[in-house]
Amino acid sequence: MKLFQRAQRSLFGEILDWMLTPLLLLVPVSIGVTWLVAQGIANAPYDRALEYNVQTLARLVTVQNGRLQFLLPQPAREILRGDESDRVYYQVLDGQGALLSGERDVPPPQADEPPVPGVVYLHDAAMRGRAVRVATLWVPSDTPDGRPALVQVAETRTKQSILATEIIKGVLLPQFAILPLAVLLIWLALVRGIKPLSVVEARIRERRPDDLSPLDESTVPLEVAPLVSSVNELLQKLHDSMATQKRFLADAAHQLKTPLAGLRMQADLAQRQGASAEDLKQSLKQIGRASVRATHTVNQLLSLARAEGSGTKVGVGRQSCDLARLTMEAVREAVPRAIEKRIDLGYDGAQPGAPGTLMHGNPTLLKEMVRNLVDNAINYTPSTPTHPGVITARLLADPFGHIAVLQVEDNGPGIAEADRELVFEPFYRVLGNEADGSGLGLPIVREIARQHHATVQHEDAHPGQHPPGSRFSVRFDLGTN
Numbered sequence: 001m002k003l004f005q006r007a008q009r010s011l012f013g014e015i016l017d018w019m020l021t022p023l024l025l026l027v028p029v030s031i032g033v034t035w036l037v038a039q040g041i042a043n044a045p046y047d048r049a050l051e052y053n054v055q056t057l058a059r060l061v062t063v064q065n066g067r068l069q070f071l072l073p074q075p076a077r078e079i080l081r082g083d084e085s086d087r088v089y090y091q092v093l094d095g096q097g098a099l100l101s102g103e104r105d106v107p108p109p110q111a112d113e114p115p116v117p118g119v120v121y122l123h124d125a126a127m128r129g130r131a132v133r134v135a136t137l138w139v140p141s142d143t144p145d146g147r148p149a150l151v152q153v154a155e156t157r158t159k160q161s162i163l164a165t166e167i168i169k170g171v172l173l174p175q176f177a178i179l180p181l182a183v184l185l186i187w188l189a190l191v192r193g194i195k196p197l198s199v200v201e202a203r204i205r206e207r208r209p210d211d212l213s214p215l216d217e218s219t220v221p222l223e224v225a226p227l228v229s230s231v232n233e234l235l236q237k238l239h240d241s242m243a244t245q246k247r248f249l250a251d252a253a254h255q256l257k258t259p260l261a262g263l264r265m266q267a268d269l270a271q272r273q274g275a276s277a278e279d280l281k282q283s284l285k286q287i288g289r290a291s292v293r294a295t296h297t298v299n300q301l302l303s304l305a306r307a308e309g310s311g312t313k314v315g316v317g318r319q320s321c322d323l324a325r326l327t328m329e330a331v332r333e334a335v336p337r338a339i340e341k342r343i344d345l346g347y348d349g350a351q352p353g354a355p356g357t358l359m360h361g362n363p364t365l366l367k368e369m370v371r372n373l374v375d376n377a378i379n380y381t382p383s384t385p386t387h388p389g390v391i392t393a394r395l396l397a398d399p400f401g402h403i404a405v406l407q408v409e410d411n412g413p414g415i416a417e418a419d420r421e422l423v424f425e426p427f428y429r430v431l432g433n434e435a436d437g438s439g440l441g442l443p444i445v446r447e448i449a450r451q452h453h454a455t456v457q458h459e460d461a462h463p464g465q466h467p468p469g470s471r472f473s474v475r476f477d478l479g480t481n
Contacts, residue, residue, distance in 0.1 A: 012194060019186050027179070031172060038167035042160045043133070050135035051120045054153045057090060058139045061100075061149050068141055068149050070100040086156040089127065095147025106152050109136045117148050124157075131157045196220050200228060212239040321363040323404055323476070324395050325352040330370035331393045337378055343389035345374070349396055349407075356397030356404055359478050361452045369448040372441040373408040373472055380470075381412035402479040409461040409471035420458050442472075449474050 091106035107125035117140040138148040214232040338345035383389030394407040454476045461469030
């Protein structure tokens, strides 16, 4: 039963419905119970009067010469006199059922009333088209047959009905007067009860756009505290997200400013007077390197934005893909760079189509993840004739455990224990390393892995050796993809 139907659900309306609906449903129940109680209250005094009258008449039944006699004196007649509202009838029958006195058409006793002498039975019946209340009493006799006489008194029920109606009016009319007052009080109490929600709404609405401080939970009721706590958690997440974005933009601007400043300086050097052809050639070479570095930084920024953006759209670009095939393609594309740096780059592990290599994911992002791992290894792995650089990409598949592990390891200098977690932060680069890079490759790897329910770990590729090398492992749980 919806008393307040709205296009959008209303907490006020829902609570009001649940409070008023039982109240309104109890009204007819209350009327029915009141009517039954009123009937019982109204019948009680008249039933006692009927019992008294029938017992009085029963005393007038005597036995003379072995026969039942009934003599009604004048005082007894006054008892049976009716009034303007009701009529009183009586009947006296001997043991054979012969009428000794009274009315013949008084309703007979009910079949389920055993003829127990001295017990008064009351029942409702109809006489001459009117409802009557009948009192029945069996009177023992000393006649030769020993059969008891029957005495009955019947009275119409006009006064009982009037009294019951008055009782009902006296009880129900105040209820009908109180009902609107109760509804009003419930309404006011509900308005007062949900006022803390309006207070919280006003606090949030009055805040400045840059104010992400938590709301005060101590001033709200206990029932509203979980909601305020959730809002505070959201505000904290927004604060952290905005802080990360600001830091990211600042770092990105700093990273782009360096190559752009180099471009401007080399352009100024190339335009200076008296510059030789060799100086001009060197400046152009530096300009080319700076432009390549700026382009690489921009591409990495776009890759990170694309990876983070796809995480907000669940299932975008997801399809069945072969992780082994994607890894081999990324390694094949990186071979020219590895040859240029005289690095031995290869692939080892499960072949495309092998059990455990198929997964549900975004093939573009997965290939970007492998590419960044391989590029990171190429950038930070030195190669000399005495110590050639070796990089191996490997895919280990466990079809029974639904696990796939992608590994990219090298024989480079490795990463110090203190820097192993920091290298996954945007733009972080290990101090003392002159390798080209933007500091975005590993953050991109972690973000793509997170979106595919995978974890990224770093460890020494050759523990105990110098240099120890690096091994990045991406562990996929294929059961959740």
